[in-house]
Amino acid sequence: MYRQRLGKILYMAAAAVSFQAAAASDVIRIGELNSYKTQPAFLEPYKKGMDLAVEQINAAGGVNGKKLELIVRDDNSNPGDAVRTAEELITRDRVDVLTGTFLSHIGLAVSDFAKQRKRFFLASEPLTDKMVWEQGNRYTYRLRNSTYMQVSMLIPAAVQMNRKRWAIVYPNYEYGQSAVATFKRLLKEAQPDVEFVVEQATPLGRIDAGNVVQALADAKPDAMFNVLFATDLAKFVRAANQRRFLKDLPVVSMLTGEPEYLDPLGRETPVGWVVTGYPWYAIDTPEHNRFLKAYQDRFNDYPRLGTLIGYNAILSLAAGIEKAGSTDTEALIAAFKDLTLDTPVGPITYRGLDHQSTMGAHVGTLAIENGKGVMTDVRYVDGATVQPDDELVRKLRPADAQ
Known part of the structure; x- marks a missing residue:
């Protein structure tokens, strides 16, 4: 009797495992890791964008006949934790592909992990140039435009200001350091007589805004490049407005036009700054209007x-997997090379040369309307137009990264 019961139990267990394996084969598991706890302003809407894309793709039949399943983990904004989380996604959660990361140093850590484990990784957000150049590898592609691309979008405005004495303020980690190095080099090439009279490198998330503003003001600059974002940006602008430091000071600024960081400024929005951002309210194209309506209908909010x-990260993975015909790493690497897909802001291509997408960004000037910060005089800059020449990219990127 015991043996019969044991046999029945083992049979049922084997059947359950078999069923689970069969069920798993009907889904494509996307492992996503990010700094949800420390960067909620950006990443809560980001998660909703992914969810919307997954829902739409699955409602349309999935990818290659399989539904998408999103498995999300927090990386605690720590490179070591991020690598451990990526390993757990692969070994415990059995994901087919990896995507995500927000902070640049976290993205670089996961990219190196992907290289060591020979697994495909789509870096969605980290901006550092090293992601696709100096530390690029064949297993990693990157969606969002890099620091080089965004700085290049702002250089024409900086040159047009025709100011000589520049101040710089930035968060002191990979993203900020990369942006500042590129800005100084490109502005110097365009305007050789410029001087960088003061720099303030602040700890991420822990800016001493009053002292930073005072140090910048003491140098008496006649223009400024800002790389701060999130709560650091809000604290800095508030302190600068209190000290009237920003009055009549021309500024070019990365990311400030993104609603995540612009909305909290409200009436304190620094009017006249030239910024990169996302003016969802000013983009009137059929593709973006469909995306906007779908998001508002689903979440009763604006993107x-x-x-x-x-949203674009999931669209990219779906397009790449469909082209590859599977989630095999080598097939995905080949499929993403020069992959082109449509997005709410127009078509983008993943360059085979350096695995960087050509997704662009909007550039505009800050103003206040109805007590809220907005971007005006908006133009979209195609990422393909703000890349260095191919010869330089080949010199920067490791020879074994293709």
């Missing part, structure tokens, strides 16, 4: 830049 990045 942020994070929403667009999350």
